[in-house]
Amino acid sequence: MSTLHFLSLPTTEVATGLLGMFLVHETADGVTAGRIVETEAYLWGDPACHAYRRKTARNATMFGPPGFAYVYQIYGLHYCVNVVTGPEGVGEAVLIRALEPVEGIPLMQARRGTTKLGDLCKGPGRLVQAMGINKAMNGMSITEPPFQVVPATAYPAANTSFRMVTTTRIGITQGADLPYRFYVEGSPFVSFPLRKVTGEKK
DNA sequence: GCTGGGATCGCCT
DNA sequence: GGCGATCCCAGCG
Numbered sequence: 001m002s003t004l005h006f007l008s009l010p011t012t013e014v015a016t017g018l019l020g021m022f023l024v025h026e027t028a029d030g031v032t033a034g035r036i037v038e039t040e041a042y043l044w045g046d047p048a049c050h051a052y053r054r055k056t057a058r059n060a061t062m063f064g065p066p067g068f069a070y071v072y073q074i075y076g077l078h079y080c081v082n083v084v085t086g087p088e089g090v091g092e093a094v095l096i097r098a099l100e101p102v103e104g105i106p107l108m109q110a111r112r113g114t115t116k117l118g119d120l121c122k123g124p125g126r127l128v129q130a131m132g133i134n135k136a137m138n139g140m141s142i143t144e145p146p147f148q149v150v151p152a153t154a155y156p157a158a159n160t161s162f163r164m165v166t167t168t169r170i171g172i173t174q175g176a177d178l179p180y181r182f183y184v185e186g187s188p189f190v191s192f193p194l195r196k197v198t199g200e201k202k
Numbered sequence: 203g204c205t206g207g208g209a210t211c212g213c214c215t
Numbered sequence: 216g217g218c219g220a221t222c223c224c225a226g227c228g
Contacts, residue, residue, distance in 0.1 A: 056225075058223070072223090074222095074223095075221075077221055080209060125211060171209055172209055204226105207224100212220100213219095214219100
């Protein structure tokens with residue numbers, strides 16, 4: 001199954017399936033890559049979803065076809081990156097919340113201003129900074145270079161089995177009880193391991 | 203045309 | 216664990 005085909009699956013399947021896959025960004029400064037260890041799904045009809053009310057200039061990317069990056073600014077100073085899912089016309093996406101640093105760690109350290117491995121990509125704003133993602137990348141394809149999601153098979157050394165934990169999402173007020181957050185059990189790179197756990201599988 | 207709130211982070215205690 | 220930084224835009228008028 002191609003990456004684009006995978007990203008065309010229902011949003012919660014994409015959110016869970018992205019765990020263990022890799023996010024790769026090639027820039028003039030070098031390549032950075034990380035294993036996705038934490039995601040959140042934002043669905044149609046979900047009050048926490050940016051596309052809940054209607055299509056606007058800010059959330060327009062979410063209404064486009066799947067396989068593109070939705071980058072937005074939060075709290076005036078941080079950025080978050082999502083993978084757009086759902087068919088064109090439907091505003092759904094998966095927020096990437098944490099990565100395990102895999103490639104280009106010195107570059108991540110320089111961008112983040114810290115050498116501590118556990119602080120490089122733990123949290124949506126941090127991973128955006130570590131990967132060199134910026135708001136100009138809103139609407140960019142996330143299935144081909146220089147910015148792409150790649151299957152775990154691309155990094156066999158880091159392709160280890162894991163169990164998935166399902167919890168409620170972080171930092172939202174609307175839809176706070178919905179079980180749409182997923183992470184790799186036991187990973188030290190997950191942003192908030194302790195949270196209301198609603199399920200576990202895989 | 204104004205106002206308030208938000209899918210966060212880092213520094214302080 | 217608490218709080219300040221700081222900006223885009225939706226909602227209302």
